Structure formats: C-alpha cells, structure tokens
Amino acid sequence: MKLRITVDQKTYEVDVEVAEDDRAPASSAHAYIPAAPTAVPSAPPPPPRANAPESNVAEDKVCRSPVAGVVVRVNAQTGQQIQANDPLLVLEAMKMETNITSPVAGKVKAINANVGDGVQVGQVLVEFE
Numbered sequence: 395m396k397l398r399i400t401v402d403q404k405t406y407e408v409d410v411e412v413a414e415d416d417r418a419p420a421s422s423a424h425a426y427i428p429a430a431p432t433a434v435p436s437a438p439p440p441p442p443r444a445n446a447p448e449s450n451v452a453e454d455k456v457c458r459s460p461v462a463g464v465v466v467r468v469n470a471q472t473g474q475q476i477q478a479n480d481p482l483l484v485l486e487a488m489k490m491e492t493n494i495t496s497p498v499a500g501k502v503k504a505i506n507a508n509v510g511d512g513v514q515v516g517q518v519l520v521e522f523e
Contacts (some may be wrong), residue, residue: 457520459513463487474502
C-alpha cells in the first residue's frame with residue numbers, strides 16, 4: 395500500500411506493508427468497515443512574536459534551535475571564543491537530548507536561553523560577534 399505523507403510542507407511517498415490483517419473473519423457477525431479518510435488541517439504558522447530581535451539578525455551570526463524543547467544545559471558563556479562545532483547548549487525534546495553546536499567560529503555575543511527555558515524551532519539561541 396502506498397501512502398503520501400506531508401510533513402513541514404514536504405511530501406513523501408512511502409510504501410507500507412500490512413503485517414497482520416486486523417479485519418474480522420468473514421463468518422463474524424461484525425463486519426469490518428474501514429474508516430473514511432479525514433483531512434487533517436495543517437497548523438497555521440506561529441504568529442511573529444512582538445519585540446522579536448530575531449527578525450533583523452544576520453543569519454551567519456546566529457545559532458537557531460533545530461527542535462522545540464527545553465534547555466537542559468548551557469555549555470558556552472558570553473564573550474567566549476568558540477570554534478565551529480563547539481558545544482553551545484543541550485536541548486531535551488521528547489525525552490531525547492540534542493546537542494546544539496556552533497555553526498561558525500567566533501566570539502559569543504549573547505546567549506538567549508537559560509536552563510529550563512522552553513524554545514521553539516527556529517528561535518535564536520546564541521548570537522555571535
């Protein structure tokens with residue numbers, strides 16, 4: 395069976411194999427009636443946050459969150475010289491930790507998240523000079 399799935403406005407076509415037939419036997423008094431497919435409305439994009447300084451930052455001078463989660467560890471400090479791929483923060487999402495590393499070498503200008511803060515996808519976590 396082929397299914398077409400859309401995630402984050404990207405469409406994927408996947409093959410699915412039925413491992414077990416869950417239909418009732420033909421001699422059963424209950425007939426198997428498949429559920430009608432229902433359209434799931436896509437969630438509208440989140441509204442822009444008021445007073446968001448993120449809208450005017452240079453993308454090569456920031457590190458954004460790749461996932462929504464909670465900050466569990468901050469490894470960098472303001473003013474620290476870092477290299478590309480140095481650890482900056484650790485986020486927890488769905489009981490899994492995600493290491494956030496520096497995309498560039500430079501000096502940390504600001505850290506916009508503290509331990510325990512909830513962050514959203516695309517939120518600026520660290521700014522560089």
